[in-house]
Amino acid sequence: MAEGLDWEAIKRKYHYRCVICRQPEKVAGKLVQVQIEDAVIPPQVFPLCPEHNLKYSQGYFTNAELKKIGISRDTYLANVSNAGENIEPDSPPSTTEKAILAQQDAIKMVQKSQRKRFQQTQSDFRKDI
Numbered sequence: 592m593a594e595g596l597d598w599e600a601i602k603r604k605y606h607y608r609c610v611i612c613r614q615p616e617k618v619a620g621k622l623v624q625v626q627i628e629d630a631v632i633p634p635q636v637f638p639l640c641p642e643h644n645l646k647y648s649q650g651y652f653t654n655a656e657l658k659k660i661g662i663s664r665d666t667y668l669a670n671v672s673n674a675g676e677n678i679e680p681d682s683p684p685s686t687t688e689k690a691i692l693a694q695q696d697a698i699k700m701v702q703k704s705q706r707k708r709f710q711q712t713q714s715d716f717r718k719d720i
């Protein structure tokens with residue numbers, strides 16, 4: 592990661608603007624540095640606004656956006672998947688995830704009771720025959 596003067600120099604090189612939307616830091620929010628590493632090119636650092644940094648890290652950059660930073664989709668995907676490795680795989684479920692799990696349990700319980708009722712109807716039908 593570029594630090595101190597290096598990062599200042601990089602931001603100055605890009606006129607203190609996001610490389611994608613060209614919005615200045617004052618408008619778009621604090622610029623975030625993104626480092627791209629690849630076997631064939633030296634590591635490169637770009638300033639991105641918070642919005643484009645999020646889009647970048649989630650792997651949603653379009654070909655046109657990749658062209659602006661001059662990297663191929665392969666390089667991009669390799670860098671994004673590297674970033675993904677930092678995510679804790681065993682992190683506890685969030686509140687939203689817990690709510691979804693609870694909902695799924697409730698659905699299963701309803702399905703179970705419906706199945707029971709259905710089996711009962713079937714056995715009643717057999718008695719009639």
Ligand SMILES: [Zn+2]
Pocket residue numbers: 609610611612613614619639640641642643
């Ligand atoms: Zn931007």
